[in-house]
Amino acid sequence: xxxxxxxxxxxxxxLLGPMALAQxxxxxxxxxxxxxTNIPATPAQPPATPVAGGAPAAAPAKPGPxxxxxxxxxxxxxxxxxxxxxxxxxxxxxxxxxxxxxxxxSAHIALRDHDSAIAPASDRKLTFSxxxxxxxxxxxSMISDPVDLSVPAVSDLVVSVYLPGDSGLPTQHATGLHTxxxxxxxxxxxxxxxxxxxxxxxxxxxxxxxxxxxxDTGLIVAFGDSITDGSTSTIDANASWPSALARRLRAAxxxxxxxxxxxxxxxxxxxxxxxxxxxxxxERDVLAQPGIKYLVFMEAINDIGLASRAGATPVTAEEIIAxxxxxxxxxxIHGIKVIGATLTPYEGAAYYSExxxxxxxxxxxxxxxxxxxxxxxxxxxxxxxxxxxxxxxPGFNIRDNLHPNDAGYKAMADSIDLSLxxxxxx
Numbered sequence: 094x095x096x097x098x099x100x101x102x103x104x105x106x107x108l109l110g111p112m113a114l115a116q117x118x119x120x121x122x123x124x125x126x127x128x129x130t131n132i133p134a135t136p137a138q139p140p141a142t143p144v145a146g147g148a149p150a151a152a153p154a155k156p157g158p159x160x161x162x163x164x165x166x167x168x169x170x171x172x173x174x175x176x177x178x179x180x181x182x183x184x185x186x187x188x189x190x191x192x193x194x195x196x197x198x199s200a201h202i203a204l205r206d207h208d209s210a211i212a213p214a215s216d217r218k219l220t221f222s223x224x225x226x227x228x229x230x231x232x233x234s235m236i237s238d239p240v241d242l243s244v245p246a247v248s249d250l251v252v253s254v255y256l257p258g259d260s261g262l263p264t265q266h267a268t269g270l271h272t273x274x275x276x277x278x279x280x281x282x283x284x285x286x287x288x289x290x291x292x293x294x295x296x297x298x299x300x301x302x303x304x305x306x307x308x309d310t311g312l313i314v315a316f317g318d319s320i321t322d323g324s325t326s327t328i329d330a331n332a333s334w335p336s337a338l339a340r341r342l343r344a345a346x347x348x349x350x351x352x353x354x355x356x357x358x359x360x361x362x363x364x365x366x367x368x369x370x371x372x373x374x375x376e377r378d379v380l381a382q383p384g385i386k387y388l389v390f391m392e393a394i395n396d397i398g399l400a401s402r403a404g405a406t407p408v409t410a411e412e413i414i415a416x417x418x419x420x421x422x423x424x425x426i427h428g429i430k431v432i433g434a435t436l437t438p439y440e441g442a443a444y445y446s447e448x449x450x451x452x453x454x455x456x457x458x459x460x461x462x463x464x465x466x467x468x469x470x471x472x473x474x475x476x477x478x479x480x481x482x483x484x485x486x487p488g489f490n491i492r493d494n495l496h497p498n499d500a501g502y503k504a505m506a507d508s509i510d511l512s513l514x515x516x517x518x519x
Contacts, residue, residue: 117305119183120312120384122175122244124301124353125266127377128368129190130162161275161293164260168276168287170209170253171269171296174331176339177351178246179304184219186227186254187234187300189377190264195298197227197235198257201282202242202302205249209274210286217242218283234300244304247343252299253282260298268322268358269296271329294328301353303383310349311386313338313514314379316371318392320437321356325496332499334472337506347516353382362393362416363408372419379420380427387514388424390417391434391472394495397452398444407448410455421465432513433460435473437505440483441494450483468513475508476501 184202188195200219203211219237221227229235244250257280273296274289281287315321315335323333331340335354342350355378359367368374371392379388393413400408421431435457439445460469476497478486485494489501497505512518 116308118308118310118384119303120177120306120310120351121301121353121382122177122179122304122351123173123250124355124382125269125296125299126355126357126368126374127187127189127264127300128266128357130262130265161297162262164256164263164275164297166257166278168253168255168279168281169297170251170274170276170281170287170289171299172205172271172273172329173250173252173296173299173302174271174336175244175246175248175250175302175304176342176353177304177306177310177348178244178248179306180241180243181239181305182242182244182250183239183303184237184252184299185234185301185303186229186237186298187264188229188231188298189234189300190262191229191231192261193231195229195231195260196256196258197221197229197254199226199255199280199282200237201253202240203251203253204242204244205251208272208286209251209289211251213285215242216283216285236303239305246348247340250302252302254298255280255282263297264300265298266296266300268319268324269294270323270326270333271296273297301382306351306384307349310351310384311514312351312353312382312384313387313389314382314385315352315354315356316379316388316390316392317356317434318360318395319356319358320394320496321354321391322358323354323356323502324358325491325493326499326502330499332502334502334505337503338509341506341509342511342516345511345516345519347511350514350516351384355379355382359395360392361395361399362413363396366395366399372416375420375423380423380429385427385429387430387432388420389432389434389470390420391436391470393456394436394439394453397436397449397456398439398442398446401444401446401449408452410452410459413452413456414459417459418465430467432468432470433463433466434470435460437472437497438477438482438484439495440481441490443493443495445494468510470509470513472505472508475504
């Protein structure tokens with residue numbers, strides 16, 4: 094009898110398989126845009142200059158430690174903050190900018206306890222196509238096999254990766270804004286904790302974490318430059334505006350909308366900057382993200398600002414908008430709704446200019462009025478000083494008149510009309 098029941102159950106599973114699969118799909122709960130190590134994380138800043146009106150001068154950014162050139166027989170333990178939760182999870186590791194195959198000796202995922210410590214009972218060993226180790230070809234990425242793990246929404250996960258040989262220049266995301274723990278020699282991926290030989294604030298070889306989610310779950314991809322990436326926000330505080338939006342959705346009881354951050358500090362619209370230009374990375378960082386329903390983009394301030402420097406080629410609003418139209422068209426082909434965000438104020442920044450302000454104003458006017466977009470976010474209005482609208486509110490300016498502080502990022506997230514994402518008002 095038991096054998097007969099099992100046979101009937103198996104037959105039913107085969108018949109209902111497609112229907113069952115339709116009830117769930119993979120959705121990115123966290124991601125970071127991969128970068129080559131030999132590209133600076135942020136452009137060099139000139140010395141601070143006084144700001145009119147008695148405001149404090151913008152302090153020059155402090156140089157960070159030299160980037161790691163490789164790993165060899167070491168474990169990298171990285172912390173990521175989820176947006177939505179799930180009961181099944183998988184990880185994507187990327188060798189996007191590697192010159193040779195990358196050997197992964199071991200990889201684990203777990204819930205975070207504190208610092209580099211994990212909750213031991215939550216530790217799961219990751220496999221790749223059933224194998225405990227993997228060789229990721231140069232220029233490629235690999236997705237791990239799914240593991241059962243109860244992943245809470247808006248919570249910290251720990252991904253530990255052991256590299257048994259010389260990695261070469263690592264594919265990274267420099268502005269990780271989380272503490273990453275790097276071991277001395279050895280495989281510590283399964284340990285509850287270890288003493289780090291070095292810490293950084295970057296992610297290495299880790300490009301995504303995905304959960305199996307109900308069919309009605311969708312993804313918001315935040316696409317942009319350093320102001321989306323969260324530059325100058327507090328380390329280990331998840332204070333970027335996409336992170337603040339994820340918390341706001343969670344607080345509103347919205348469990349079916351994930352948010353990932355595909356910002357790159359120093360990125361540009363019209364040319365390569367830090368990372369390739371937006372169109373060159375659009376397929377990888379936007380269209381390929383599992384579960385995407387919405388794209389929010391805010392980028393061009395680097396194009397505008399850098400064009401003001403001596404010998405630079407001027408840019409026009411029309412050139413920037415032409416690229417915006419390309420992104421909108423590509424996204425709409427895939428049924429993705431596109432929401433544009435106005436460019437935030439930047440008077441007082443090192444590369445501010447009056448001609449650049451004219452371009453920024455024209456770009457913002459287009460975003461507010463075009464019927465090509467499915468919606469618009471007015472981050473300019475949310476962050477500008479009412480008395481001096483070309484500048485940040487004094488309480489939002491951190492040091493460089495270009496990036497907001499934690500309060501400014503939160504104000505950006507709080508200004509978003511959630512109905513643009515299908516969230517009904519209570």
